[in-house]
Amino acid sequence: MPSTQFSLNIRTQPSREPALPCHETSEQARELVRGTSLELYSDGALHGRTAMVAVEDPLRITVSGLEDIILSRTPGDDEHLIAGHLFSLGLIRTPADILGLAFPDNDPGHAVVRLRTTKPRRSLGPLPGGPRIDPEGIFRLRERFEQRQRLYRSTRATHAAALFKADGELLAYGEDVSRHCAFDKAVGLALENRLLAGVEIAMLTSRLASDLAAKAAMARIPVLCGFSAATSAGMELAERRGITLIGRIGRDSFTIYANGRRLDV
Structure with a gap:
């Protein structure tokens, strides 16, 4: 085969x-x-x-x-x-x-x-400021995202993560059977290409749990989006760390779970 x-x-x-x-x-x-x-x-x-x-x-x-x-x-x-x-x-x-x-x-x-060292660094404090996000732009990002999911279309068994600038530029993408590994692959690619500091939006196929929100916080990504819902711990961590948390992204609606102040409505 x-x-x-x-x-x-x-x-x-x-x-x-x-x-x-x-x-x-x-x-x-x-x-x-x-x-x-x-x-x-x-x-x-x-x-x-x-x-x-x-x-x-x-x-x-x-x-x-x-x-x-x-x-x-x-x-x-x-x-x-x-x-x-x-x-x-x-x-x-x-x-x-x-x-x-x-x-x-x-x-x-x-x-x-x-x-160089095996002493873990501590993540920084809450994310201040951040971009202004056009709500309609979230749907356009989803369309671009789904066009990249080739492995998912073949198997229906993988997760994916995409890292964008607020203007819609795709900076990094990862796909994997593990939602955590997909996010790590995208972050690692952005890190290699010296683009991580420019990432403003992370979009995931998975639910928005606390461990994924923690990855976004460590990478200083101010907006975390997902196709599925958030968990209570994910919401609480995002609220504390100043991350705008958006889930359940459909064709014409989404749910804001934390820090909706960045949405330009």
Whole structure:
């Protein structure tokens, strides 16, 4: 059956805007989807069919002095995932804080990372100010977002995260079977390209829980949007951290859960 292949894109030579300093990496292209035979029940009978399913594999991240981190993720884009996850934990601020990243024995499921420090930084206080958001623009962002969800259209099994400027410019995108990993991939890509400081809106396919609001707070993203609803803890964290929280984005309506002051109504 056909499958989608993804090759890790690592720059090993220095440049004016260096990528993550990865001295070794897996050269193995990774499967994102896999064809499989299934049975479908309809009209009172079972029918054979083939379908594409999203690949989910574990990634073990070893950082000296810390317990190993295990992420269950869609393979590929692992360098951005690692950078975004370490950023969300407060272990790095910039790509330069990663002194080395290697996949020993060419094992794509195990990454060894050397950091400048393993002392987590504390997140900053509430987000002041922020952009003025055109409410109708939220629907346009959703349309752009959905056009990028190629893996979801193939499998119906993945989450995605997109990072925008307030004017609608797409700065970074991540897609993964894990909603957390999708967000981390987008943050890691923006971090690599020195664009994270310009992110004003994060849009997610998932519910707006406290752990995702905490990732937005760590990245200093003032507006967090989602296709699903917010949780009570997500609302409370967003309110405390000054994040505008918008959920249940439909075709012509959405719900404001916290700090609606940024909406230009």
